[in-house]
Amino acid sequence: MISLHDICREFQVGDERVRALDHLSIQIDRGEYMSIMGASGSGKSTLLNILGLLDMPSSGSYRFEEKELTRLDEEECAAFRREKIGFIFQSFHLIPRLSAYGNLELPLMLKGIPPHERREMIVKALGDLGLSNRANHLPKELSGGQQQRVAIARAMILKPPLLLADEPTGNLDTHSGREMIEILESLGEQGVTLLIVTHDPQLGRRARRQILMRDGQIIGDTRSVLA
Amino acid sequence: MRIDDVVRFSIKSLSAYPARTALILLAMVISIASVIILTSLGEGARLYVTGQFRSLGSHLLFVLPGRTETTGGLPPIFGTAPHDLTIDDSIALAHSVLIERTAPIVIGAADVSYGSKEREVTVIGSSHNLKSVFELKVAKGRFLPDDDIYRSDRVCVLGEKLHKELFGHRDVVGEWVRIGNYRFRIIGILAPRGASVGIDMSDAVMIPTPTAQMLFDRPALFRIIVKAKNKQALPRAEQEILDTIRIRHGGEADITIIRQDAMISTFDNILKTLTWAVGAIAAISLIVAGILIMNVMMVAVSQRKSEIGLLKALGAPTHQVMRIFLSEALMLSLSGGVLGLIFGLASVPLINYLIPDFVLQTPVWSIFAALATAIATGLIFGSIPALKAARLNPVTALSGK
Known part of the structure; x- marks a missing residue:
């Protein structure tokens, strides 16, 4: 599904040019469950941002379902993110003044889905994640685990084929973290391609494919035998 | 994104900071109300003066001795004539x-x-x-x-x-x-x-x-x-x-004839210009209100960086983000404008009641001009912060830095 070829990403930091991704190539198949691990500054977040089209590579090619994405303009990138990608962030990124319902409504509004069709979709998405009785709660009235579940529901409400999670358990306690992983894995079983960037080796090792990064390069790509 | 969604989203954002929103509204209300009151004052003065001329009597011609040609330049108010x-x-x-x-x-x-x-x-x-x-x-x-x-x-x-x-x-x-x-x-x-x-x-x-x-x-x-x-x-x-x-x-x-209606129209024109002028002076306060809106929107953009990043991650294109912030500025200026209009129009009869000798009259054009300038204020001063928001890089915006 995804093919990155010879991707470089350079940043100008002061007088220095820093290469966050260094001639990186990788193929990702549909339905894969993959973790990306590595130390801070290894380039794993940059890779995730490029996969999510939040960032553009300095050079190289990014093909998604046979379509070259590096030549898309801003507008097309936005449309691509809207249709194809769900994001999950370490800090949830819920809008604090909107209820759980309102936060789930956001991607539907951006896609221009009429209000009467939204309701059903939101109610179902909240129900799937056990949040039916939390629809009218503001994020600050929810626990960390509940907030992250709202965020997952938001990411998945338009059923994108690719889910990108950046440290999804980073701000959660062990119990909520485990719960989160189970939710993500169940999504993976439903056919969503799942990419998780994490520091947590336990979480990383659960993935069927584990990528290890250092200095902007992939230094390990192992597949779990259990899979 | 549908217009009603943009409006609802803006209302929620504005009501999240009630004190700040109220202060901007106040500035807009004062500006617009002063445009209305000052133009009413000018229009009142115009009607008063032309009314006074009319009260001299109707269909009058004033015959003055001498002509501009024979008095040497100046109008022959105390002209000498052959x-x-x-x-x-x-x-x-x-x-x-x-x-x-x-x-x-x-x-x-x-x-x-x-x-x-x-x-x-x-x-x-x-x-x-x-x-x-x-x-x-x-x-x-x-x-x-x-x-x-x-x-x-x-x-x-x-x-x-x-x-x-x-x-x-x-x-x-x-x-x-x-x-x-x-x-x-x-x-x-x-x-x-x-x-x-x-x-x-x-x-x-x-x-x-x-x-x-x-x-x-x-x-x-x-x-x-x-x-x-x-x-x-x-x-x-x-x-x-x-x-x-x-x-x-x-x-x-060797005479000069001044028509009363010509005198009236001269004064009429002078006072119309005066009304425009005082209206324009009042409109300067709108610029101040506009800068206030811009300042607050700028703060809002920095405070809501991560929200802007999220919107972009969820697939909002640049123009969409721009529209959201522009609509907030526009709603501030427009609701301030409407409130100011109501306040201004309400205070005109009040002033007339308190000072009965001089009747204020609100010219219809000033109502439209006030609303139009309110909208323009929102658009002009809202567009800079909106553009700033729309141009944020999604990665840095999400990190909130």
Whole structure:
């Protein structure tokens, strides 16, 4: 599904040019469950941002379902993110003044889905994640685990084929973290391609494919035998 | 994103910071209300002044001696001319079917004294016709006699204000008063009326034309006031006056004719411009309110960086983010504008109630102008922060840095 070829990403930091991704190539198949691990500054977040089209590579090619994405303009990138990608962030990124319902409504509004069709979709998405009785709660009235579940529901409400999670358990306690992983894995079983960037080796090792990064390069790509 | 969604989203954002939103609204309300009140003031002044001119009477022509050409540049207010205007000219002009009547005018200043009181006042020499030409009303006694226009009787009619200052409320018809070096019998007192532009009749004393010519030792008339039959007759009457004077003054029409309606329209234009000017001055406060909006929106953009990043991650294109922030600015300015309009329109009758002598009138255009400038303020000052938000890099925005 995804093919990155010879991707470089350079940043100008002061007088220095820093290469966050260094001639990186990788193929990702549909339905894969993959973790990306590595130390801070290894380039794993940059890779995730490029996969999510939040960032553009300095050079190289990014093909998604046979379509070259590096030549898309801003507008097309936005449309691509809207249709194809769900994001999950370490800090949830819920809008604090909107209820759980309102936060789930956001991607539907951006896609221009009429209000009467939204309701059903939101109610179902909240129900799937056990949040039916939390629809009218503001994020600050929810626990960390509940907030992250709202965020997952938001990411998945338009059923994108690719889910990108950046440290999804980073701000959660062990119990909520485990719960989160189970939710993500169940999504993976439903056919969503799942990419998780994490520091947590336990979480990383659960993935069927584990990528290890250092200095902007992939230094390990192992597949779990259990899979 | 649908318009109603953008609006709902903006309302939620604005209501998340109620104090800040209220302060901006206040600034907008004050600006818009002052535009409305000041233009109402200007329009009120315009209607007041033109109304005063109209109260001089209708269909009037003022015939002045001399022409711009013969007086050398300046309009001939105290013009000198080869031929004086005379009482005979005045009578001759009245023969026309287009002209209802004419009144000769001689003006000067003289000391008027009664007992120990003395003051200098405007003395107007004229005829009985002045009463109908200027639509004067007599409170006591009668106006100047209409028997013989050439008779220099020593009689006078006092303006209402002058009467009050010299005699208080005493009925003095039939008594004697000294004007200059002569004694005059008081035959009438004018009824009060609002101040009029030009000559203040209430602070003047009126005497017959020949008497005034003798008093000031001046054979020429200051001007002749012509009252035409109707408005339609004015242009032809003007031409006929020129023709008559040309015949009487040896082939030269050495007069200047000022039409009352021309004077009104001149003042009308001046005061319209003035109204625009005060409105524009008030609009400057809108710029201040606009800068306030811009400042607050700038703060909002920095505070909501991660939200902007999220919107972009969820697939909002640049123009969408721009629209969201622009709509917030627009809603601030527009609701402030509408509130200001209501406040301004409500305070106009209040001011009129408190200051009844001077009536404020809100011109219709100022309502539209106020709303239009409110919208423009929101668009102009909202677009800079909106553009800043829209151009944020999603990665840095999400990190909140």
